[in-house]
Amino acid sequence: MFKTVLNYKLVATILILTSSVMAQTPLKKAKLTKSDRAEWRKILAWPSECEETFQEQYKDDNYAGLEFHRLAPKQNLVEILCYRGAYQPGRVFMFLDEAKGRSKLLEFKTYSREKDGRVKTYVESEIAGLTDFDTKTKELKIFSKSRGPGDCGSLVIYKFINGKLLVKEARAQSCEDDANFDRVHDPRQWPKVAKP
Numbered sequence: 001m002f003k004t005v006l007n008y009k010l011v012a013t014i015l016i017l018t019s020s021v022m023a024q025t026p027l028k029k030a031k032l033t034k035s036d037r038a039e040w041r042k043i044l045a046w047p048s049e050c051e052e053t054f055q056e057q058y059k060d061d062n063y064a065g066l067e068f069h070r071l072a073p074k075q076n077l078v079e080i081l082c083y084r085g086a087y088q089p090g091r092v093f094m095f096l097d098e099a100k101g102r103s104k105l106l107e108f109k110t111y112s113r114e115k116d117g118r119v120k121t122y123v124e125s126e127i128a129g130l131t132d133f134d135t136k137t138k139e140l141k142i143f144s145k146s147r148g149p150g151d152c153g154s155l156v157i158y159k160f161i162n163g164k165l166l167v168k169e170a171r172a173q174s175c176e177d178d179a180n181f182d183r184v185h186d187p188r189q190w191p192k193v194a195k196p
Helices: 002-024 033-046 048-058
Strands: 064-070 075-081 090-096 102-105 108-113 120-122 126-127 130-134 137-146 153-161 164-173
Touching: 033 064, 033 075, 048 075, 075 130, 108 153, 108 164, 126 137
Parallel strands: none
Antiparallel strands: 064 075, 075 090, 090 102, 090 126, 108 120, 130 137, 137 153, 153 164
16 A cells, blocks of 8 residues: 555656646747757657657757647647658657646557458557648648558548547558559548548
């Protein structure tokens, strides 16, 4: 019982300290540099593997690789670049609630379509793809190419309700053995996933 009480006190202390740091040091959310990224990592603590890869690939740049998308007052979706990739970058995302002094690494439902039409579903925290956040609807669109020409892969639109990540729409197209440039390359025209 003593350990349980001690653990609760430790968690409460961490939350209070995180909240206190955020309140006393309002960190920048725009025009960020690598030093800003380092300060935010102390608070958000995204995965080390992501950070190590980013530091290696961007060692000669003063690029932060960090974007904040406002979801609600004091609530942000934080987009954190991990690597460049061959034809699309890889990222992780975090939900930041500054009012409560909390953050969490988000997990995304992703999809791939087999040649026979079956759809496989995965849950991943690191996503490779091209992203677009709509500031009006607060929706995040991720187009993930399965290969360079972009003739197959997935397009998923995510929405946020009270900080919870939900799939609004998902589309996926299977890859043929050879890249076919006559195939539909616009992912908005790909077949919908029936029950995302």
